[in-house]
Amino acid sequence: MSIALKQVFNKDKTFRPKRKFEPGTQRFDLHKRAQASLNSGVDLRAAVQLPSGEDQNDWVAVHVVDFFNRINLIYGTICEFCTEQTCPVMSGGPKYEYRWQDDLKYKKPTALPAPQYMNLLMDWIEVQINNEDIFPTCVVPVFQSPKE
16 A cells, blocks of 8 residues: 555544543543444444433534544545645535635635635634533533422
8 A cells, every 4th residue: 555545544644633532421431332333334324323311412412523523534634635726715516616704704705725714614613612502511410309
C-alpha cells in the first residue's frame, strides 16, 4: 500500500482533536454500546434505535459527537489536498454552491473557499456541542415527590 494511501486510512489523523466522553459516565457507556453495535455488522436501523431505559437526549448527543468525530476523521484525510487554490468554492457538484452566513462577520450568504468554509462550519459545530444549554454534560438528578 502506498504511503499516501496509508495516510488516508490512518484512524488517528483528524482535522481537530476528537471529542471524548468521560469514562464511567452514562454517555461513555452509551458511546461504547453504540460503537459495539456499529462495529458488529448489525442492521444500522437497529443500531441507532434508542436502547430501552435510556434517555433520548443522551442517545442523540452521543451520536452527534460521534458523527462530528467521524467527519473530522474524513476531512482530516483530504484537508491537505483541498486548499484555497485547489478548492476555491465550497460546492456539492456543479449545481450546488454552499455559502456561509453567521449573522456576525458574515451577515449575508458569502461564497468562501472550501477550507475556510469547513473551518467556520467545524468551529460552529464545536461551539454547539460545547454549549451546556444544548448538550449538558453533567447529569442533573431528578427529584421525585415523596409518595403520599
